[in-house]
Amino acid sequence: MKIAIIQGPNLNLLGKREPHIYGNHTLNEIHQLIAQHFSNISFTFFQSNIEGEIINELHRCAEECDAIIINPASYTHTSVAIADAIAAINKPVIEVHLSNIHSREPFRHTSLTGSKCKGIITGFGVWSYFLAIDAIRYMLKGETIDHQR
Ligand code: DQA
Numbered sequence: 001m002k003i004a005i006i007q008g009p010n011l012n013l014l015g016k017r018e019p020h021i022y023g024n025h026t027l028n029e030i031h032q033l034i035a036q037h038f039s040n041i042s043f044t045f046f047q048s049n050i051e052g053e054i055i056n057e058l059h060r061c062a063e064e065c066d067a068i069i070i071n072p073a074s075y076t077h078t079s080v081a082i083a084d085a086i087a088a089i090n091k092p093v094i095e096v097h098l099s100n101i102h103s104r105e106p107f108r109h110t111s112l113t114g115s116k117c118k119g120i121i122t123g124f125g126v127w128s129y130f131l132a133i134d135a136i137r138y139m140l141k142g143e144t145i146d147h148q149r
Pocket of ligand 1: 072097
């Protein structure tokens with residue numbers, strides 16, 4: 001299984017950027033934790049501060065990957081172009097956020113990009129990525145969860 005993880009603007013500053021909101025892990029550390037925890041999955045990791053580069057990467061991954069996890073960061077709230085790129089992808093795209101965008105400033109409550117995704121996971125810190133990967137595994141393997149247990 002091949003999963004692309006795409007990270008948006010300012011996420012290269014994780015570790016020193018508002019750690020009370022985004023935690024202490026650097027982006028590299030987060031990627032290492034993911035690769036270690038899901039060692040049987042093949043990941044590509046990409047980060048850009050530039051909208052067009054994120055769109056190009058979405059186009060590339062749409063061909064090469066089974067699913068995409070994207071944290072569009074601030075573009076979540078502004079980018080029709082990234083939302084359109086996601087809408088054109090015929091594979092599962094899951095949006096994640098470290099912080100809970102709904103418990104923050106009102107301008108963060110709208111997700112243009114999330115409206116084109118399969119689902120959104122927001123507010124669980126690094127675990128948002130882990131939960132998204134688990135969701136993809138369930139979806140792609142067609143597994144069902146027994147809610148009775
Ligand atoms: C973020 C939330 C966005 O509102 C913000 O602009 C970010 C990070 C998050 O992961 O919590 O840069 O996407």
